[in-house]
Amino acid sequence: MSDDRDRWNDRYEQADFDPDDDPVPALERRISTLPDGRALDVATGTGRNALFLAEHGYDVDAVDISDAALERARDRAAERGVDANWIRADLADFDPGRERYDVIVVSFFAALEHLPALKDALAPGGVLIYEHHLRSSDPVAGPSTDRYRYRSNDLLRACLDLTILSYEERRRPVDDGGDEDGSEDDDGTIAVATLVARRSSGGTQSYPLVSDVGGDDA
Structure with a gap:
């Protein structure tokens, strides 16, 4: 765990690493x-999803392994006049509880092994929003190896015990900011499952x- 923390701290401490502000x-x-209420943002990074949820009235728990990321998230929260419960933890060591959250967001974090616990943490009627990189034959940005990408329908199959409101696999344009996934170059397009x-x-x-x-982004 300490190796992962050091790696992500190094990443977020780079002056030229400017993650996307948008959720x-x-x-x-x-x-x-x-549904209104309490939200969990998994692998929050600098808090783009957590801050958006807080601005819309949610009580937000935001989890990340990186001290540097959470420091930047706190600074951004102060600038925007909102806050969240910033939790430094490896997801493997974090207990989300049962039926605790009305909304859970996971973006660009390979966490299929943690999905049973995350699904249990959804309150009845609670919604999971999950987006992650896909393995693709197209030239796309993102992780340099398929180890950190999902295969087609991996995410869908893992969630068939929930009511699927939307599922899509596609390429999506990204700009200079890109996504908080640790890739070296986020310009161009990414292949994602949402x-x-x-x-x-x-x-x-x-x-x-x-x-x-405006098209279906979900």
């Missing part, structure tokens, strides 16, 4: 459809009304 598109697009799923069951359910204007 993942699926979260931003669906925020008005999500999942939105709810802890609910039954053949007849209520579903969120989501506009198609």
